[in-house]
Amino acid sequence: MRARRVIQWITLILSLAVLFVFVRTKREPLAITIMLLLSLGSLFYGKLFCGYLCPFHAYDKMLGMLLERVGVKRLDSKRLDSMRAVFYIISFSILAILVMKAMMPYTKIKLQIPILMLAFVFLTLFAPRIWHRYVCPFGLIMRLPAIARPLMPKIISSSCKRCKSCEKVCPTNAIKIEKDKTYLSGTHCILCYRCEDACKYDSIEI
Ligand code: SF4
Ligand code: SF4
Numbered sequence: 001m002r003a004r005r006v007i008q009w010i011t012l013i014l015s016l017a018v019l020f021v022f023v024r025t026k027r028e029p030l031a032i033t034i035m036l037l038l039s040l041g042s043l044f045y046g047k048l049f050c051g052y053l054c055p056f057h058a059y060d061k062m063l064g065m066l067l068e069r070v071g072v073k074r075l076d077s078k079r080l081d082s083m084r085a086v087f088y089i090i091s092f093s094i095l096a097i098l099v100m101k102a103m104m105p106y107t108k109i110k111l112q113i114p115i116l117m118l119a120f121v122f123l124t125l126f127a128p129r130i131w132h133r134y135v136c137p138f139g140l141i142m143r144l145p146a147i148a149r150p151l152m153p154k155i156i157s158s159s160c161k162r163c164k165s166c167e168k169v170c171p172t173n174a175i176k177i178e179k180d181k182t183y184l185s186g187t188h189c190i191l192c193y194r195c196e197d198a199c200k201y202d203s204i205e206i
Contacts, residue, residue, distance in 0.1 A: 004193060008051065012058035019055040032098050039141040046152055047142055051190030054138075056120050056131050064128050075127040078173060080134065087134035095137035129171065132190075143187045151191055153204050155182040160203040166195035 022031035038049045050057055067074060080087070123130045132139060155166070155175075160182055167175045174188035175195060184195075196204045 008192065011052045012054070012061065015053045016055040016058040029101055032101055035138055036099065036141070039138040042142040043144060046186055047188070047190045048151065050132060050139070050142065051192050054132075056136065057190075059120070060124050060128060060131065063124055074125070080127060080130065084134055088140075091135050091137050091140055094135075095140050098137055132172065145186075152186055152189065153184060153191075153193065153196055155184055156203045156205060157182055159201055161201050163201070165198040165200065166204060169194045169198045 019031060022028065038053065042049060064074075119135075120131050123135065160177075162177050162179070162182070164177045167177045171192060171194065172188045172190055174185045174190075176183040176185075
């Protein structure tokens, strides 16, 4: 468990550093293309990218720790569900522009990663994972159903006691435990495996 967390921190911090280098060297179109390709890879490995390689996730996690230390509480991003249609329209528009930028690097369209980053920095101050849950344009691609997802956690219904410990720790609200049904959504799961660590009944397996 500890090793997995350390690996996750290292890969996330590296991804933030790589993005910074791309932006500093003005190679945003290349960065966008790489992120679009990695997002398409989610057809095979689910949201591994979100959990381990997303620079925005790295920032969200670090800011969360910092705000927690100074006692600042952010909104529960679930409370913004009623506004999700607006967020999706914004997200889809950003995705369309990013695809155009990646395909035509010299287009005059001005939207670039630094602007996305600024928007993200602003939104994340108010609610954790707001970018991940609603606005991320790459996340829209990752909502496509996976063809092969070998690392997906599964809930074993027969031994599950419906205690909801996994539901409580899941950072992306990918788990729903109801009276006689358990549900784990692959389109939200970022493979952090906190649910597996939280389950005292060994009812989550990889
Ligand atoms: S807690 Fe489990 S279901 Fe939720 S994101 Fe992590 S691995 Fe996926
Ligand atoms: S923590 Fe384990 S036993 Fe409890 S609801 Fe989740 S899968 Fe079931």
